[in-house]
Amino acid sequence: MKGTLITLLFFVSGCLLSVYGYTPQFLVENDLSTYALYALMTLVGVSLGMDESSINILKKANLGLVLVPISIGVGSIVGSGIAYWMIAESFTEGMAVGAGFGYYSLSSIIISSTYDSILGVIALLSNISRELFSLLMAPILVKLFGKMAPIASSGATSMDTTLPVITRFSGKEYALIALFSGIVLTILVPLLIPLIL
Amino acid sequence: METLLFLGGGILLGFLLRKKNNMRAAVDKSITVMIWVLLLFLGISIGANQQVIDNIHVIGGKALVLTIGGIAGSIVCSYFVYRKYFKA
Helix, strand or coil: CHHHHHHHHHHHHHHHHHHCCCCCHHHHHCCHHHHHHHHHHHHHHHHHHCCHHHHHHHHHCHHHHHHHHHHHHHHHHHHHHHHHHHCCCCHHHHHHHHCCCCCHHHHHHHHHHHCCHHHHHHHHHHHHHHHHHHHHHHHHHHHHHCCCHHHHHHHHHHHCCCHHHHHHHCCHHHHHHHHHHHHHHHHHHHHHHHHHC | CCHHHHHHHHHHHHHHCCCCHHHHHHHHHHHHHHHHHHHHHHHHHHHHCHHHHHHHHHHHHHHHHHHHHHHHHHHHHHHHHHHHHHCC
């Protein structure tokens, strides 16, 4: 819980710095987050490469492994569609936002440029909060629903931004499942959204 | 997708360093710190987006409904796969 609050504090601090214009100029001019992500990916890779047991889970479940991103994708699309329909909005629009799988940059760009800009902003917010929720709630999701739940919640982001927390709370043996699922879902985002809308 | 190149390079590096057990704690601590840095950047980029700030009260509720629906649906569906193929 302490870790969750510290993590949240960094995010909120970033929002406040930016809203009140206290962001250091060099941060605005240079998009350092890309390089920070590269550094993080390398570190996660090193952590995985040092762990020799993580390969073994791939030998255990082949059909199961393929079914992970499929079940997450179907559940995400249908779940978002039903939720949106329940507040008297379009089932189809709900499915399209759900097919973003947390990949907020790409999904919001596709939706706003090919369909509607307001729905694009909704997709941006919804998928950002999905990533944020997954980062913050990973330990609680593992306790309530098992080790697969953070991977499901993370969607496409389980291959990069949320991979470190999944590795930490589900265990290193789930890192390759998260990676595989995230890669498949990331590839599906630009394919599924135009098909749904 | 280029992030996967860094991941792949890291895995190779980690594999080469796998005998150095004293490095593991430092790598894990560095991962935690990088998560903090990236969340700070994510917050900065959201705070700087005027379109998000202006409409947040109108569209935020809709976005939240979609987030909850998507997360709940994916957890429920994948739980069956987890029970059948993964849970020891």
